[in-house]
Amino acid sequence: MTLLGGLDYASVLVFAAAGSLAASRAQLDIVGFAFVACLTAVGGGTIRDLLLDRSIFWMANPTIILIAVSVALVVFFTAHLLESRLKTLEWLDALALSVAVSAGTGVAILEEQPAVIVVLLGIVTGVMGGLMRDVVCNEVPLVLKQGELYASAAFAGACATLLATRSGLSPLLTLAACTALTFALRAGSIRFGWSLPTYKSRPPRL
C-alpha cells in the first residue's frame, strides 16, 4: 500500500466514525448509519477524483466501503457509551479533516497540478465530506461555524504541504507535518477558541 493510499484509508476510518455519530444524533436506523458514514467518509475524496478526472478511489477498492460500513456498525452499538457524542464528533471530525487535507494535497501534487489547484483540492478533500454530512443531516455545517478555524486550518495545512514538498522534504515527513499542523490549528480553535477575525457588519445586517 502506498503512503497516500494509507492516508485515504485513515481518513475514511475517522470520517466514518464522525458520520456515524451524526447519524446517531439524527436517530437513524443501522442502514442510515452506514449511509451517512459512507457519504462522510468518501465525499471529499470523490469530488477530488471527479475534478481530477481520475478513477474514484473507492470504486477501484471496495474494501474502503466495507471499512466505513463496519465503523458504522460498531458506532451504532457503542455510541451510548460516550459521554458527549457532539464533542466526540467534533474531535473526530478535526482529526479526519487533518488527514484528508494531507491526502488531497498529496494526490494533487502527484498529479502535477499547479500550486493554486493543489491547495484548493486539499481544502476540498478535507471539508466536502463533512459539509455533505451536515447538509444531509440538516445541521449547520461545521465549516460555517463563526469564529472557528476550519477552512482556515485546512488552508494552512495544504499550504504547508506544498511548501514542504517544494523544499524537498521526504513525503512521509511532509504528510505527517501537514496533518499535525491542520490538527493543531483546529484543536486550538475547539479547545482555546483560536480564530481569525470574522466579518462584522457595520451597520448591522440588512
Add this chain to the structure above:
Amino acid sequence: MTLLGGLDYASVLVFAAAGSLAASRAQLDIVGFAFVACLTAVGGGTIRDLLLDRSIFWMANPTIILIAVSVALVVFFTAHLLESRLKTLEWLDALALSVAVSAGTGVAILEEQPAVIVVLLGIVTGVMGGLMRDVVCNEVPLVLKQGELYASAAFAGACATLLATRSGLSPLLTLAACTALTFALRAGSIRFGWSLPTYKSRPPRL
C-alpha cells in the same frame, strides 16, 4: 430499447411527478416545476454515471428531459385535484425509489462492478434524486425520517437483485422482483409503520 433503458425511463417518469409535487408545495412557477422535476428525475442516475465514468444517460438521450418537463407541465395544472399532495408525493417517491434501485443495480452489474459497489450504486441511484430534491426544496430529506425504511428498503432491493443475478435468474424476473421487494418494504413502512430499531441515545442527546 433495452430493459435497463426502459427502467431509466420509468424512474424518470415517476420521480418527475414526485419532484413536481414538491415544487407545488414550494409554490414555484412552471419553470420552477420543470427544474425540480428534472433534478429529482435524473439526479440519482447522473451521480451513478459520473461515478462509473459512463456517459450520462440523459445527455445521450434528451427525450428523457422532455419527459420530465412534460410531467411537470401536467402536474402544474392537475395537482390541485389530489386529495393530499404530501401523501401522493410519498407514494410516488416510494415507487420511483424501487424502480431506480433496480436500474442502478442493473447498470452496475452490467459494468461488472464488485458486489459492494453494485449494492452501493443501487442505493445511490435510488435515493440521491429525492435527497437533492429535499435539500433544494428545504424539506427534511425523506431518507432521514426516523423510524421509516428508506435506505434500508433500497439496500434490501439491491442485495436481492445481486443474489438473483448470481443465481442465474432471467434479467426481467430479477429486476421485477427487486422492484417489488423494495416497494413492498417501503410501502409497509408508510402504511403499517414497519421499521428497523433506530438509535436511541442513552443518556439523552448532548
Add this chain to the structure above:
Amino acid sequence: MTLLGGLDYASVLVFAAAGSLAASRAQLDIVGFAFVACLTAVGGGTIRDLLLDRSIFWMANPTIILIAVSVALVVFFTAHLLESRLKTLEWLDALALSVAVSAGTGVAILEEQPAVIVVLLGIVTGVMGGLMRDVVCNEVPLVLKQGELYASAAFAGACATLLATRSGLSPLLTLAACTALTFALRAGSIRFGWSLPTYKSRPPRL
C-alpha cells in the same frame, strides 16, 4: 482569449462578489469568504463541464481561482461600505446569472449538443453556483423564491441564445443579447415584481 473564455471570467468575477456577500451575512472569516466565493463562482460551470465530460474550466486555468479569491479579499474589507448587502447580493447575483447562462449555453452549442441539452446546460451553469452557495450558507435558495423570475429568466435567455445562433447571428451579438435578455427579466422581477403565475394549492397545502 476566446469570447466564451471571457464570459467565464466575467461570471466568475461577479459570482465571487455575490458569494462573498453571502459569506459576510454568515459572518465568516477571510478564508471562509474565499471558500464561499470560489464555490459560487465555479460551481455552475464545474457541473456543466462534468456533465459534458470536458476538462473543468478552472483546473486548466488556476487564474480563475485567484480572481475569485482576490474578489473575496476586496469584499471582506469593503462590504461594510454598502448600504444594503442583501440588495447588492441580489443584483450581483442577477448579473452573474445572466452572464453564466450565456457562457453555459455557448459552450454547449460549441460542443454540438442537441437543443434540449443546450438549454438545460445553460440553466444549470446559471443557477447551480448560487444554489450551492445558498444551501451551504443555510439560506432559502434564490431559485426557489416565490413569485420571482429566476430559473425562468435563465430559461428565456438560453432559448434566445439557441434561436439567435441557429438564425446565424454573430456569436458576439448573440451572447450580448442573451445576457441582456436574462438580466432584463431578472431585473424586472426584482424591481417591478414581474413574475409568472405560481402554483396555488386549492384546497390549501396538506
